[in-house]
Amino acid sequence: MRFISPEIKNMWSSSQPNDKYDVIIIGAGVHGLSTAYYLARNGINNVAVFDKGYVGGGASARSTAIIRANYLTAEGIPFFRESLKLYEDLSKELSFNILFNQMGRLDLGHSESDIFNLNLRSEFNQALGVESKIISPEEILEIEPKLDLRIGKPHPVIAALYHPPAGTARHDAVVWGYAREASKLGVKIFPFTEVNGFVLSGQRVQGVKTTKGQILADNIVSATAAWSSSVMSLMDITLPISTYPLQAMVTEPLKPILSATISSPKLHAYAYQTDRGEIVIGGPVDPYSTFSQKSTLFMLEELSTFVLELLPCLRDANILRQWTGLCDMTPDYAPVMGFVEGAKGLILNCGWGTWGFKAAPISGKTTAELIMNHKVPDLIKPFSLSRFEDGELVNEKASATAAALH
Ligand SMILES: Cc1cc2nc3c(=O)[nH]c(=O)nc-3n(C[C@H](O)[C@H](O)[C@H](O)COP(=O)(O)OP(=O)(O)OC[C@H]3O[C@@H](n4cnc5c(N)ncnc54)[C@H](O)[C@@H]3O)c2cc1C
The missing domain is CATH 3.50.50.60 (FAD/NAD(P)-binding domain)
Incomplete structure (x- = not known):
């Protein structure tokens, strides 16, 4: 029993x-x-x-439980900064291990306009007490050697916004x-x-x-x-x-290959590796408003394509699970x-x-x-x-x- x-x-x-x-x-x-x-x-x-x-x-x-504070606005940054601080002590506060892992975060920039936006975020973040800075392709590879910087391909990675206190929790x-x-x-x-x-x-x-x-x-x-x-x-x-579905998926467990959460708005993908070794993969909300929580083959294909642009080393990995939740999107x-x-x-x-x-x-x-x-x-x-x-x-x-x- x-x-x-x-x-x-x-x-x-x-x-x-x-x-x-x-x-x-x-x-x-x-x-x-x-x-x-x-x-x-x-x-x-x-x-x-x-x-x-x-x-x-x-x-x-x-x-997919990503926690970060590297937002853009004078209203958003302090709000998410205070939340991240509370997360840092939450396991102790609740006497419950929430498995908070501050693995850091890379927001990838692929064009001059991306870099303009990331620079604004970096400066506003620093002014408002959030640790965040622009790093070069060489520095990106030191953190994520498996990342394809797409040199010579469309949308090469030319810099990233690095936000070390970001993380995930269960x-x-x-x-x-x-x-x-x-x-x-x-x-x-x-x-x-x-x-x-x-x-x-x-x-x-x-x-x-x-x-x-x-x-x-x-x-x-x-x-x-x-x-x-x-x-x-x-x-x-x-x-x-308006309510939109958001889909995500995980691969089978793999040996450690990713150390931070990485995100590319231009390539419509984000990914990180859990302590169990699964790669969590997500992207944008579905392109239509509905209350259906059915996962779709369309998004499975889209998310796989997006993430393989950045991490071609995952091409033989099997997807273990795919799921959908609903998001209350404001304008x-x-x-x-x-x-x-x-x-x-x-x-x-x-x-x-x-x-x-x-x-x-x-x-x-x-x-x-x-x-x-x-x-x-x-x-x-x-x-x-x-x-x-x-x-x-x-x-x-x-x-x-x-x-x-x-
Ligand atoms: C796939 C996916 C990935 C995500 N990844 C991230 C991420 O990485 N980082 C991040 O910050 N956020 C992420 N989000 C968003 C985040 O999960 C949500 O914003 C958050 O969980 C919302 O919490 P909530 O308590 O407001 O809503 P919910 O958890 O949705 O709770 C609302 C509750 O209200 C109940 N309810 C509804 N109507 C009634 C009623 N009439 N009577 C009684 N109960 C009712 C529902 O049953 C539900 O349990 C993600 C969301 C999805 C779907």
């Missing part, structure tokens, strides 16, 4: 929900759970988290760590409980209708990522968010966080697109602060929903991992 310790059986508690909580969080992904954890750590533990599926079963369970461990600690502190987590309506009184949101009945709360956080637009449509709120590739005008008590935490895993610690911490202090923290002020009406877009598209195919 297999022995399961009581600790493993009871990672988080689940019972019948109460009639009322201080805070309800819709969505038990990495953002909903980190919000729950930072609330509880600060003494607000009368909190319920509802998910229509299993804990972490949305995009969080499908992430995505499930981050979800489980937050869920376990939040639960220990008193948060109640209800998987397989769908929110299908809201309780409204004038302009105030008083609670949610769920498959387990109606439950009231003073504050309601929607952390539903790809489903944010449909959840908000239950209240006739339209979000500037400016930046998140949406904060209060919603005309819906008192409602807080949005969404617009995480292809970049949300790395943001989870700081997004949860700042969302918790917003609820506790009834005031939007400076770090997330630029990410308000109203920016789309005010014309104050953040525009992080140029620092996306792999440019969209459309």
